Amino acid sequence: SQINIVDLAGSEHTKQSGVVGDSLRETCHINTSLTTLSRVIEAINSNAQMDGQQPKKHVPYRDSKLTTILSSSLGGNSKTFMIA
DSSP states (O other): OOOOOOOOOOOOOHHHHTOOHHHHHHHHHHHHHHHHHHHHHHHHHHHHHOOSSSOOOOOOGGGSHHHHHHHHHHHSSOOOOOOO
């Protein structure tokens, strides 16, 4: 058994928030992780809807640390809950 609890913070518009330095770097990493998570979920959903005739779409788990850590929860035989 495994449980992952992840606080995704929030996607921020860097120009509007005025963040600089380390906070800007952290915000960029958060936004990249959220974008990658979105691509992973889209690829998994796309593969689930294919009828076996088309080649499966690559799922980019290794594109961010977040999706690498969550890969077994997202693509495995598991139940995953996301709270927004």
